[in-house]
Amino acid sequence: MSATPYIFDASTLDFDQSVIQNSFHKPVLVDFWADWCAPCKALMPLLAKVAEEYRGELLLAKVNCDLEPDVVARFGIRSLPTVVLFKDGQPVDGFAGAQPESAIRAMLAPHVQTPPAEEVAPLETAQALFSEGRIGEAEALLAQLFAEEAEPAPAALILYARCLAERGALDDAQRTLDAVKGDEHKSALAAARAQLTFLRQAADLPEVAELKTRLAQNADDDEALYQLAVQQLARQLHEPALEALLKLFMRNRGYADGLAHKTLLQVFDLLGNDHSLVTGYRRKLYQAIY
Known part of the structure; x- marks a missing residue:
């Protein structure tokens, strides 16, 4: 059946x-x-x-x-x-x-009525646009949704904050995240906060080219390796960032009071437990620890 x-x-x-x-x-x-x-x-x-x-x-x-x-x-x-x-x-x-x-x-075709098109919720459309990198379109759709709803859904607020963060409106993104109430969307909120953290950090760091030059001159420059990983995370280059963070953790797990380990966990929150990169690098981190 x-x-x-x-x-x-x-x-x-x-x-x-x-x-x-x-x-x-x-x-x-x-x-x-x-x-x-x-x-x-x-x-x-x-x-x-x-x-x-x-x-x-x-x-x-x-x-x-x-x-x-x-x-x-x-x-x-x-x-x-x-x-x-x-x-x-x-x-x-x-x-x-x-x-x-x-x-x-x-x-x-001549005998069966075509079913009506399934309506796609505005939030689902905005999520799809965001995933495709069409951040501006996702933000505009969410702004329109907020104008029509007295109480925006937490998931919509979180996605809107991520759109704001991507275009550099970090303070507005923070205020939007602070408006999210309840624990129902805890993991999505953690991911958005992690993204915002990486973007804030990257704004105060040297440019990628400078960091790569430093590493070319001294491959053991822990600070340059960590800062490069943060810059990569800000640009959503997750795999090279995870590789750099794991490399730093394995050779100097005490760097900046365990910062590499803490940042790896933040990236796991950002990507979500079901992401293939998280599955692979969580296993590698476990092997490195034990």
Whole structure:
């Protein structure tokens, strides 16, 4: 059985109800298949994908021909896979044999209503824009959202603060983060605070080119290595920054009272526990400690 209510098994006992009667409300696509039929198994996921994308405007019934010979005989099924579309109690279209997705959609188009477009919440759109580096667009969308809502959601405030921070409005970003109440978004708030910290630190540090020159002259310059990592974090170059911080921790874990270790943990907060870099570097840090 499928996890979606739009896809179900049909049998001799319930075929009239689940297919014929249902087809007076929504078109029902019936997939006649068998376990030994390789083309059937290739077709199944395509049919399921199409049915799910119609989001209830199309139902998909699956008939196992080995278990339901009476249904097979009733509709004269002679080859597998066979797919029949029922509408208003009658078969109206279909095909035999495996078909590409484009052909399935073309067959359904005249009979099945296109589902309404899913509305995307403004916050989700802003999050997507931010992830794509379109910071200004994300900020503008959030500002519009705030103008329409008396009490902005904490997640929206945090994202807005990150937008402000990215364009250098660090004080405004801090005030926005300070307005976030409650512990529900604790991890996202920690990430935003970490980002803001790195940007503030980077503003007072030497330029990247100067730090790289210092390291070229003296590879053991711990201060230059740490400052370069912070500059990289401010530019969201997370992997080289993590590598530099881990290198500094391994050779001088006492630097600035354990600053490399503390900063690594801040970066983990910034990226989130599920990030692949965090998974890898947390393991490396653990190995370095123990």
